[in-house]
Amino acid sequence: MAKIIRLHRQGGPEVLQFEEIELPAPGAGEVRIKVEAIGLNRSEAMYRAGRYPVPVTLPCFMGYEAAGTILALGDGVEGFTVGDKVSVVPKFQLGTYGVWGEEAIVPAHALLPAPEGLSMAEAASVWMQYFTAFALIEVANVGIGDAAIIRAASSSVGLAAIQLANWAGATSIACTRTSAKADALKALGAAHVVATEEEDLVERVMQITGDKGARCAFDPVGGPYVFTLASSLAERGILFIYGGLSETETPYAHWPCAMKGASMRGWVASEIWNNPERYKRAQRVIYQGLAEGRLKPVISKVFSLDQIGEANAYLESNQQIGKVVVTV
Structure with a gap:
């Protein structure tokens, strides 16, 4: 028997409940793992609360990013x-499998070898953030002389984007709502920090770039602020929208984009891992960056499995700088 979380109703962190379950033997193409660490993601919190745009069939398992040891094939x-030792990549739909528990059955295609030299907590904090932030490298092709605007920069994906931009030789411009996290973001590698509720982003970006504007903006929030982000872009820049945390309508910023020949596009990490060649190429780069120390998961706080409700609440409090991890 293993202690597993299954979701029976949607709502706040209080709806999470443990069950003692005898997991079956893994089926064809599946693997059973002993879960040692779990990386939490905003998409899981929205799914749990009923605010994520995928169908939900209750009861269901929860979670899709973890690290552990293979028990059976x-x-x-x-x-x-x-x-x-393996990491679970979120290559399956939320609710179809789940890793929030002492053991889990997952599809083998969603496993990668745990990166060498990392703790299991760090190994559970790699793939969602770096595959998501990889848009800066693979699509925007940022490099020397470019600037990248990174909204919600204190999130795990935001910090991954800062690291990737820095590695590419670009100038990272971290956006955070207030200046409270500015020093921490600078210490974690942000070349510049803009407190968007206290400063004019367009003005600051133009100062930083010598009126050129940014090669790209990377945004998980959406909403009407996309007009400001688009106005901060360089000629033929790219505005990536990779989430909807504002939970408001995200308009198309036509005129700011049109005047610069810029583009505004959606982005999810599955665009990479659903394409075998892109997936292999991104893996190689990320493993290399981890091995060389150019990429390093930042863990904000670690909770025990019994505290997973508290961990979810902390994730949604916006206090964190980096990844929220649950150890088993």
Whole structure:
């Protein structure tokens, strides 16, 4: 028997409940793992609360990013053996599988070897953030002389974007609502920090870039602020919208984009991992960055499995700088 969280109703962190479940043997193409660490994501919190745009069938398992040890292999699984340390990549729809518990069954295609030299907490904090932020490298192709605006910069994805932009030689411009996190963001590598509720973003970006504007803006929030982000772009810049945390309508910023030949596009990390060649290429770069120390997961706070409700509440409090992790 294993202690597992299943979602029976949607709502706040208080709806999470543990069950003692005898998990079945892994089926064809599946793997059973001993979960050692869980990385929490905003999408999971929105799914739990009923605010995420995917269908929900209750009861369901929860969570899709973790690290652990393989306990058993299903038929047809190749490339892994019992005892391997692995990371679970969120390559499945929320609710269809789940990793919030002592053990989990996951599809083998959602596993990667845990990066060497990282703790299991760090290994549970790698793939969602770096694959998501990889848009700066793969699509925007940021490099020397470019600037990247990173909204919600204190999130795990925001910090990953700062690291990737810095590694590429670009200028990272971290956006945070107030100046409370400015010093911490600078210490974590942001070349510049803009408190968007206290400063004029367009003015600051133009000062930083010599009136050129930013090569890209990377935004998980959406809403009407996209007009400001689009106005901060350089000629033929790209505004990525990779989330909807504002939970308000996100308009198309036509005129700011049109006047510069800029584009505004949606982005999700599955765009990479659903394409085998792009997936392999991104893996190689991320493993290299981790091995060289150019990429390093930042963990804000660690909770125990029994505290997973508190961990969810902390994630949604916006206090964190980096990844919220639950250890098992």
